[in-house]
Amino acid sequence: MTISKRQTSMRTHMCGEIGTSDIGQTVTVCGWVAKRREHGDKLAFVDLRDYSGIVQCVIDNAVDVRSEYVVKITGVVRPRPEGTVNVNLSTGEVEIGECVVEVLRSAEPPPFPVDARADDVDENVRLQYRYIDIRRERMQKNLRTRAKVNSAVRTAMESQGFVEVETPMLVPSTPEGAREFLVPSRKEPGSFYALPQSPQLFKQLLMVAGIDRYYQIARCLRDEDLRADRQYEFMQLDAEMSFVNQDDVLAAISTAVIAAAESVTGVKPDPIQQITWREAMERFGVDKPDLRFGMELTELTSIFSSTEFKAFAGAESIKGIRVEGKAEEFGRNKLDALTDRAKKMGAKGLVWLKVATDGTLESPVVKFLSADEQSQLISSLQAKAGDLLLIVADEWSMTCEVLGTLRNDLGRPPVHQGPYRYVWVTEFPLFVGVDKETGQPKPGHHPFCQPHPDDLDKFESDPMSVRSLAYDLVLNGWELGSGSIRIHEPEMQRRVFTALGISEDEANRKFGFFLKPFTYGAPPHGGFAFGLDRLVAILAGEENIREVIAFPKTQSGQDPMTNAPTRAENKQLDELGIRVLPPKV
């Protein structure tokens, strides 16, 4: 026996799908009472809700049904009397009359309105009663959007020959990376599994294992502080491919992302453009540029090559942004706040100039700038009367970073506001910064990432300038995910470990179980993973991934509905060989 998408033995129609074409039919609908309006002994209106929408049922007022009662209503679809059509309701041209009402279950009054008004309710209360919150249109839509994305991604991956393989949730703890959740072993007290931060190790081993193209919609867990775009557990499209170069991986993932976006918006996004990490930093000051607005960083270093102004003289990099028409709006307080922000990020200072109505510059520092410098500044930034100009002179990375942050602060629209601008950022540096303790370079992505073939000659002489075959996918300034071509040759891996200051002993100790399989014939391979929660949130028009997760945790990592995490029973702890320390005072 098969069952239809909607019809069951208890109902013939969905509430929100009843329309004029059903007029005259006897229908049975099931759902929750959204609203009851009483009009004397014999007449009452009941708005019945299921996930598809709301339909008005005309009932005998003697029937006692109240908010959120679960009922089954059988009646005849009929057009509404003239003048009583409700244009705000998809079913507003019809109603169900001659109703027989069966109460399947009574209900307590809900703690908050089960409609858009609950958008203003304290999120903690919504989470405490999440099963009611999810009855609302917004949550129904978001969770169904999520399902559409998952489905589109699966279809796209499978159509490209990827094989879904499930990897374990109980894995060994790995020394690098994010803090892990640990799971105690009962059979071996004192030993622990970790919950996976990602299936990284396993998917690369699947390449050694000849799976060729692997994907998984994988749950990943990281015990790091939560944010609007971060939860302890989150879902990724995780993929890995053999015998590929970077373009192959980008093409495969682009196909999946574009399919996901199209499944939700109905519009197929343009091919995803690419920029290098260097260019992203030069133009936008961040490695996850938001391409929806301009205000790009303008290169000014050469203008001030022989300047008298001490703050600019000898600076490695001088850049500026033009904040269009904001000169008047930014008084002393706001400018001081911007300067503070820049200094907190480590900049020596922030220079601001305003363009007056006569086109001249106004600023405390203008007297230090030559007429030539001033005019070049105005022309380079294409400054016009009423503009505010912000300039930073510092080391290249600091200059970019500070202005990039100010650009986002001053110009960035909410993340979900269209248009959707996807971009691949490629050629990330292989090493980023230096470990404070060891003085050795730190991996930009992870230590198994393939260096850029054009930079191999600089590997030992100038490691910090070596690019990698690592890439990020960015949407509207949100990092969706990242990936790389991996190292598959032990010689190259040794060079990278050496540059990182990891000895052969240490490498074998930390990564042995991972490195050994590579000696048995590892194909060239690369992969990618991107966060589905973030993609769904943006496509659903939400600013917070909690809105697209059925049962999320609060910022402190708790679930107000289940009260997790809870204290373990002594009996359980005994069995696991665990003793809990008294709370720190």
Add this chain to the structure above:
RNA sequence: GGUCUCGUGGUGAAGUUGGAGUUCACGCCGGCCUGUCAAGCCGGAGGUCGCGGGUUCGAGUCCCGUCGGGACCGCCA
């Protein structure tokens, strides 16, 4: 770990230089009502102002601490 911010009947808010748990809307309970639709009218119930101290004749309001929510920084190879 840090910065900022919020906490007042079930929900959302207002609450003035510190002066009685005061107010508004929704919801809830009861009554009226035959065309409403986030119905309308009448009546009613419902709060340890997150919690604990302090200042004061007097604290929702001021101070200190604490708990909880949120945003951000650190962190997230």
